[in-house]
Amino acid sequence: MKISFLLSFLLVGTLTVISQTQVISDGETTGLNWWTAGSAGGIDYWDNPSKDDVNQTDKAITVWINNGDSDFTGGGISDLNISTSTYKSISVLIYKKINGTVRLELQDSENSVTEFVTQEYTSAGNWQKLEFQIPASLEKITTLLVAPHFVDTNASPIDTGIDDANRMWWDELVASSTITTSIADDVVNTDIVSTQIYSLNGHLLEVLKDNASVYDTSLPKGIYILKKIDSLGAATVSKSVKTH
Numbered sequence: 001m002k003i004s005f006l007l008s009f010l011l012v013g014t015l016t017v018i019s020q021t022q023v024i025s026d027g028e029t030t031g032l033n034w035w036t037a038g039s040a041g042g043i044d045y046w047d048n049p050s051k052d053d054v055n056q057t058d059k060a061i062t063v064w065i066n067n068g069d070s071d072f073t074g075g076g077i078s079d080l081n082i083s084t085s086t087y088k089s090i091s092v093l094i095y096k097k098i099n100g101t102v103r104l105e106l107q108d109s110e111n112s113v114t115e116f117v118t119q120e121y122t123s124a125g126n127w128q129k130l131e132f133q134i135p136a137s138l139e140k141i142t143t144l145l146v147a148p149h150f151v152d153t154n155a156s157p158i159d160t161g162i163d164d165a166n167r168m169w170w171d172e173l174v175a176s177s178t179i180t181t182s183i184a185d186d187v188v189n190t191d192i193v194s195t196q197i198y199s200l201n202g203h204l205l206e207v208l209k210d211n212a213s214v215y216d217t218s219l220p221k222g223i224y225i226l227k228k229i230d231s232l233g234a235a236t237v238s239k240s241v242k243t244h
Helices: 005-012
Strands: 021-025 035-037 043-047 059-064 074-077 089-095 100-108 113-121 128-133 143-150 167-176 192-198 204-209 222-230 235-242
Touching: 035 143, 059 074, 089 100, 089 143, 113 128, 143 167
Parallel strands: none
Antiparallel strands: 021 167, 035 074, 043 059, 059 167, 074 143, 089 128, 089 167, 100 113, 100 143, 192 204, 192 222, 222 235
C-alpha cells in the first residue's frame, strides 16, 4: 500500500500545518525600515553572527542595548498591514549570548489597541525560533516592536560579565496563518469549534462541530487524520486510531 506524504510526517511525530505566510522582515531585502526603540544604540544589518541549522541567512538585524535600560529596548517597524483574519501567529529568530524573555509589542493604530506577547529564549549563543500567538483583540497589526531582552524593571541590567552580552540579534520575522503544533493522539482544546476528519490519502470524510472524535462517526476501524479549528482560526492536526 502506498504510504501518503501526510502519513510519513505523522510517523516522524511532528507536523507543521501548511499555511499562508507573510515575511515582515528578513534583514536583507524585506522590512529594513526598523527604528530604534528605547535606549538601543542604533539598528544595524550585519553578517549573521552564527550560521547554524536554524538560520543560514547571510544578514540579520542587530542592536546594542545599553545596560540598565533594557526593559523595553529594541527595534520597531511601522507601516504594516497584517490582517488577523488571515494571520494568527508571528515567528522570529533570536540570537544573543544570554537567556531571557523576548517581548513583542503589537499595535493596531487604526483601532487604538496595543497588546504585548512574550516567549522565553533558552538557547544562549544559538539561534532560536520563537512563535507568538496574535491576540484576538487585534483586527490588524500596523506597528510591531521587538524587545530582545525584556525585563520587568530597569533594576535588572544585562550581565556584562559575558562578552557581547549587550548585542542582540533578530531575523526572519514572519506572520503565519497557523500556529505550529506537535502531533498528539489526543488533542484537548476547550475552544475547538469544528473537527475535520480526513483519510490518510487526504480526502475529507466528515466535518463535525466542536471537539469531536472518530468515535462520533460511523466510520470503520482505521487510522484517520483529525484537523481541529479553534475559535481564533488556528488549526491543530493529529492522527487518531479507531479500534472498534
